[in-house]
Amino acid sequence: LDCLRRISKGKADFAVFTPEDLVTAANSEIEVLITNELRYTENDYEYEVVAVVTDSSGIKNRHDLRDKRFCHPGYGQESEWTRILSNYLEASIIPQSCETKYTITENRIKASSQFFKSACKAGPWVHNPKLDQKLKLKYPNLCELCDYPSRCQNTDKYWGRRGSLMCLTDGAGDVSWARLDDVRIHFGLVPGGAESTPDGYSFLCPDGTVKPINSTNPCIWVVKPWPVIATKRTVAQDIQEFMSTLNNVDSTSWQGAMLSLIEIFHLSIYKLEPIEPIESYLERATGFLNANSFTGCHPPRTIRICTTSNIENAKCSWLRESAAVYGIEPDLDCLKADNTTHCMEALNNNAADVVMVPVDLIAPAMKKYNLQPLFYETVNDNEKYLTVAVTKTGSNVKKLEELRGRKACFPSFDGVAWNSVIHTLHEKKLLTSCPFDSGVAQFFGPSCVPGLPRNYSRSLKKNCGGNYSGDFGALRCLLDGSGDVAFLSKNAIADFVKSPIENKFGNIKLDSFNIVCEDKSEGCHFSWAPLGQAMVRNNSSELWMQDTLDVFLQMDSLFGKNYKSLTTPLQLFGPFNGQSNILFHDN
Template sequence: CLTDGNGDVAWLRLDDVRTSFKPRQPEKIGVETQPSSLYHNVSFLCPDGTKQPIDSVDPCVWISHPWPLIVSRKSTSNSVSKLINFVSDSHEIYDLKTWEYLLRVLFNMSFQPIKMISPTPILDYLKQIPGFLFSSSLPKCKGSGDDRTISICVPNKATLDKCQLLSNVALVYSIEPGFSCIVSQDCLHNVSKGEADVTIISTEKLRKAYEKKNLKTVLYQSHYDYGSLRQVAAVVRKNSKIHNLQDLKGKTACFTDEDGVGWNSFLMALKRKSLIEDDCHGASTIKKFFSNVCIIDSKPGDVFPTCFPDDGVKPSGVLEINEALGLRCITEGGGDVAFINYNALGRYLQDNPDLNTTLDDYTSICVYEDSSSYGCHLSW
C-alpha cells in the first residue's frame, strides 16, 4: 500500500520494515550500487513528530511486545531459574535425547533461544518494554458513541472466575463492546427479565429457553469427533433384567432435568415404538409410564422431587456433575434407569472408586434392538 503510493503512512512491525525497505545488494563484489529512490523516500515517524532515516540503527518505536515469558511464584522463582539454566545447558548424548534435552525442546517450541534474566517482578519487567503498559492503559475506542457492556450470566463461582478472565483477555485484545460477569442460579430467568444479556447453557435447558423464556440461540458448540459427542442413553445395571423400553414400564426413573434432552429423547423413543399416544403431554406421560420419577436438578415447587433429598447432595449448574449424580441414582439411590450421557459413566466411576463397580456393570437400552454389546443411545 505504501510503496504503490496508495497510502501516506504504514503501521508495521520493525522486522518487516527491515526486510521491505533496505538498500539493494551489490550485483557484483566490489561494485557499489546506489540504494533505490524508494529507500530514500521513506522514514520512521516518531511519536514526538520527528523523523528518522529508515536505516537508523536504533529507530524510534511506538510500542513493543515482550517475548513469551516463564512465570513462577516468587517463592519458587530461584528454583525455577536454576532448573531452566540446567535444562538450557543439556545436550544430546550418543544420539539419545535425555529428558533434560526434551524439556529444553518443550520450552523452545518457537525455536528461539532462552535468554536468561535474573528473577524480576512482572510489572518491573513490562516497564522496560517501550510503550507496552501505556498502550494497555489507553481508554477503549468510542467508535459511534456506543459504550455498552454486555453482561454474561454464569451459574457458579468457578465459571465466574473463567468469565472474568475471559473479560480481561478481551480487553487486552480490544474486543468491543466489553462484557461483565454476574452469578445466578437461574440465568435463564435473568436473561428473560433483561437483568443479563446472555448466558451459556447445556442442551438440557434449550427447550426451556425457547418455549418458556422466549430466548434464542446466538452460538452453539459442536464436536466433529464422534467419540466426543454427548450420547444420551437409558442406562441400567446389567443385572436389572431390563432389556427394552417396554421393560421400563412401572420402574423408577432418574432424569437430570425435566424437559431436558434425556427427557424428550425418551418421549420420542416411546412415540416411535407406539407406546404412547402421538399427542403426548410431557410430565403427565412420564408420570403414567413410571411408578416413580426423580429429577437431579429439581427445584422447590417443581412437579417431580429431587433424587437425593436426605443426604445433602446438591445438584450443580454443571451438566457433567448432574449426569454423574444420575448414574449414582441407579447405583445407590434406588433408581432403575438413568437418562444420561453414556460417556459420563467412566468419569463418575473413576471419581468414586469406593463403589466397587466398573463399566461392565452397566448397559444402555436399545430402541430397536433387544440388546447390544456396544450399548445404544437415544440421541446425540
C-alpha cells in the first residue's frame, strides 16, 4: 500500500498489487489503471471457489443446507484463503447474528453452529489460543466431523484445501467448500492424483440449482483475481507494452532482473485489453466485491483508535481499509487529537477507545485517566526500555548510595525512570521520609524532573533551565552540567550519539558516558519496560476487550513481523511514508 500511495502522489509509475490491495485502493478513491495480470496458469482467475454436495444428501438449493454436515477448509492458511473468501458461503446463506452478549466472532460461530448439524472447521478460530479452545468447547458440533474432534487443529486430516474434499468423499459430510482446481484434481477430472470418482457428487449453485461435477460450465460462488500491474493513467500504455516484453527474456539481462522483482511464480504476463480502472476490473470477478461488502452489525461495534498526528492518522486509515479487506472485525475508525494526553482524555470521556501510550505515560494513564493495558509491543531484549543511571565519563560514582546530594536529571515525572528510581531507593532503604516523592527530594540535590506538579519540592525542578524533557532531554541536562546523573533508557544513549540534531558536531561519543553498575552479573538496569502499550478504559467489558484484542492479533498475523504471505500489504511495524515509529514502533 506504500506503493499505492507513491503512485497516487506521482512518486512512482507502477507496482504489483493483490486483488485485496485493489479493493483498498477503490475504497480510498485512489485512481490507478490495471494494465497486466501476473498469471502462473492459463485460467482467468487465480482460483474459483465452489460448493460440492453429495447427491444422497438431497441438497438441491441453498435452503437445503440447514441441518446438514459441513466440510470447511479451516483456518490458518491466510496466504491461500483470506477469511473473507473462507467464510463467503456462510456469510451468504446464514442469517447474521448480532447479540450484544457475544463478540462479533462468537456471533458468527454461534450462527454457524445453529445452522449446520455438524462441521469440521479445524485451525484457529481466533488468534488467542485460550479463547480459541474455549469457543471450540462451547460449540463442539463445528469440530464434530474432524478426524480428531477434540483437537480440531490445522494438523487434522480434514483441514486445508484438499482436507474439506476428503471430509466429503470419506462420507463425513454433505457439503464441501473448496477451490475448483482442487475439485478437478480430487475427482480425477484432470491429472494429479484422484481420490474419488465424480459419481454421486454435484456442484451447488448460487442460483438455487445443481450441476454435475463433470460439467464443463461449473457454477462459481466467488473468485480471487490474479495479482496485477497497476499504474497511473499518464503512463499506462507505455507500462503495458514494456511489461508485455518481459515474457521471454534472458534471466541474466536487466529485463530478467526486473521480472524476478515483480514475479515469484512466473508463467506469463497477461496483457489486459483494454486497460481498465479498478472498479470495472473487480466487477467482472464473480462474488469478489460482494465478499467485501457484507453488512455488519447494527449498531456497529467500531473500534475508535486515537492518533496524535496527521501521519499517524494516515497510517491508521490505511490500516482500517486493509483490515476490512481481509475480513477483520469489528471495523476500525481513526480519530486525531493533538497529543497523547488529549487522547487519554478522549478515552476517559468515551470519545475514543484505544490509544498507544509511550512508556513514560503509562503510570499517568492508569492513575489520572483510568486506563488499563490491552496489550504491549514485544521487542527483543536489547530494544526494551532499560532504566539505567548515567554519569559523564570521569565520574567517581560506583554505587547508587553515592548519588546522595548529587544533581539528578529525569525524563519526566511519574515515568518509568522516575518510578523505577523511587522503587530502587526504597528497596535499598535510602529514602528517609514519606511520601517517597519527598524522600527523593531529600536524597538528591537540586535536580530536574520535567512535568513535576506545583505542590512538589522546588529543589526537584530547580535545575530545569533548558529543554530537558524526555530521554534526550535528560542527557542534555547531564551534558549541560545541570545534573550529575541522568536516569533514562539505556538504548537512548546510542540514539542520542547518532542523532545529527543532538550531536551535530559529532564530538559526543558513547564513551562520553558511564553507566553506574554495582553488580554486572545481575545487569546494570533498575527495571525494564516495553516501548509502548495499547490502553483502553478501565471499565471496558471483558467481551469488548476480547473483540478488540483479537482485531489487533489478526492485524499482527497479517501485517506484522511474521506475516504468512509473500509480501504484506502494509507494515504494522515499519516505516510509513519514510518516517519511523508511526503508531507502532518499528522494532
